[in-house]
Amino acid sequence: MKIGITGATGHLGRLVVAKMKEKAAADDLVALVRSPGKAADLGIEAREADYDKPDTLNRALESIDTLLLISGSEVGKRATQHKRVIEAAKKNGVQRIVYTSLLHTDNTSVSLAKEHLATEQALKASGIPHTLLRNGWYTDNYTGSIPGALAGGAFIGSAEEGRISAATREDYAEAAVAVLTSEGHEGKVYELAGDEAFTLSEFAAELSRQAGQEIPYKNLPESEYAAVLASFGIPEEMAKAIAGWDVSVSKGDLFDDSRQLSKLIGRPTTPLSVAVRDALENAPKVG
Structure with missing residues (x-):
């Protein structure tokens, strides 16, 4: 049985491939x-699958039985791109799709x-058996900002005291692997989130504790x-989007206490303290 993984060279995709190789034959x-050359180090077959070139999708999905459709990175183009993948999957007889x-x-x-x-909705209309992995926020979204927070002396955002049920990319990768390698998930919708929620004030407090440096959260x-994000070089539209997502956090939209993720992976999700520790250990040294 062939399992295809889109976006396999991305952050989540690479984790999924590594964990899949522990459960299934690389063959x-x-x-x-999009660029098979960048997938050479994955140790599995790589096929060109460019969302903007439907012909490549048809060739790429030949003989694929199960498809993990990792959502694309081009915000604003993804609905059209994903629909092209689904259409090619139907044309090539893909039997199951798992979508993040x-x-x-x-x-x-x-x-x-x-x-x-x-x-x-496109998946439902296709008639292909599918599973929805509704991933919550990545803790990595925040730990990735640690070097900047340490340098600037504060962690900033617009989330107020909204609680975030985040989990690490690795946790979400394990969930994808669990669904790809076991039965009984067709038609299921999994709301996936971390076991323990935190506010950005609590995140800053944990960072301060581990870094030995007072890093307050400034809302x-x-x-x-x-505007601050744009001053860091982030494109204006993306900066506005990120700030808007924080406002959604303040409304409770990234909170979930169903613990479906930990049930799926068979272990507790990675604690915030561990994610912060790992980020600090891997952060580039200054000075």
């Missing part, structure tokens, strides 16, 4: 990527939800936060 795995969606896609103010919901108005 049964196929990386579906967004937590509470059908009931959230997070702007990303629109494209995910469109993809979920900024949405427009001010977007």
